[in-house]
Amino acid sequence: DEVRLRCLLDEAVGAAQQAGNLMLECFGRSDAPGVEEKTSVADLVTKYDRQVEDLVLARLRACAPDFRVVAEETANTEELTDAPTWVVDPIDGTTNFIHRQSECCVLIGLAVRKRPVLGVCFIPKMDELYTAIKGHGAFCNGRRISCSGCEDLTKALVNLHMPSYSRGPKVVERILGVTRDLLAHPVRGVRCGGSAGVDMIHVARGRLDAYFEVGIYPWDVCAGAVIVEEAAGVCLDTMGGDFDLSSRRILVASSPKLAQQVAGILQRQRYDTVDAE
Numbered sequence: 011d012e013v014r015l016r017c018l019l020d021e022a023v024g025a026a027q028q029a030g031n032l033m034l035e036c037f038g039r040s041d042a043p044g045v046e047e048k049t050s051v052a053d054l055v056t057k058y059d060r061q062v063e064d065l066v067l068a069r070l071r072a073c074a075p076d077f078r079v080v081a082e083e084t085a086n087t088e089e090l091t092d093a094p095t096w097v098v099d100p101i102d103g104t105t106n107f108i109h110r111q112s113e114c115c116v117l118i119g120l121a122v123r124k125r126p127v128l129g130v131c132f133i134p135k136m137d138e139l140y141t142a143i144k145g146h147g148a149f150c151n152g153r154r155i156s157c158s159g160c161e162d163l164t165k166a167l168v169n170l171h172m173p174s175y176s177r178g179p180k181v182v183e184r185i186l187g188v189t190r191d192l193l194a195h196p197v198r199g200v201r202c203g204g205s206a207g208v209d210m211i212h213v214a215r216g217r218l219d220a221y222f223e224v225g226i227y228p229w230d231v232c233a234g235a236v237i238v239e240e241a242a243g244v245c246l247d248t249m250g251g252d253f254d255l256s257s258r259r260i261l262v263a264s265s266p267k268l269a270q271q272v273a274g275i276l277q278r279q280r281y282d283t284v285d286a287e
């Protein structure tokens with residue numbers, strides 16, 4: 011119920027702020043954050059990702075010991091079930107973090123019956139804390155936010171991400187094809203991002219009109235999905251169907267009309283599979 015969700019939100023906010031302080035500590039140091047490759051040269055982890063995750067999970071487990079946890083670095087093998095589940099990305103945008111760019115964040119989502127119901131995103135370098143509970147609006151540092159409402163691709167600023175799961179020729183061809191079709195439409199502008207969480211926030215507060223990606227995991231998008239929807243935006247599958255937290259595909263837009271225009275371009279390029287071709 012709402013009271014319980016508000017309590018959980020307060021705990022998640024406290025954990026995200028503590029985690030953000032740890033990230034800021036790293037920004038303030040001159041030594042390297044300890045970079046390791048995971049599945050590819052583009053899939054990285056630092057000692058801070060692990061420290062932040064330990065800290066966040068300890069706090070979340072203490073306030074809701076009966077909830078399941080799915081998190082990027084240590085608890086990513088658990089499948090999503092219908093049970094209440096914390097879905098955590100300790101540092102989303104790790105590559106940006108390593109390169110000391112501001113666009114990286116802590117993401118804490120809560121999913122019930124595989125649907126996101128609560129989201130917290132803290133961007134420590136910008137000192138921006140985003141929160142949302144399903145049905146109760148989206149906020150930045152306590153002030154209500156909303157999407158741009160843009161309905162026309164020719165007036166839209168659209169963000170895409172370069173694939174990190176593969177750099178095979180078919181994967182590269184597909185992302186170039188999508189970029190070409192967007193430019194030919196013509197779209198107002200295309201940007202390339204490095205944090206799914208931050209880009210969903212940009213859509214939620216009207217700084218961007220759409221963002222899409224294939225290859226994301228539940229922890230990249232769970233928190234942001236509630237925030238976007240509560241800011242009157244839409245989350246869909248890249249092919250234009252319903253958003254599914256586990257499908258590894260997302261299309262976020264400021265209006266249903268814009269979402270369908272972008273989905274039309276993605277359909278043409280069959281932008282729906284995660285393969286290593």
Ligand code: LIP
Nearest residue numbers: 101102103104171204205206230
């Ligand atoms: C990353 C994202 C990045 C996206 C990658 C990956 P990480 O998360 O936010 O923008 O393109 O697919 O999921 O690994 O930095 O937490």
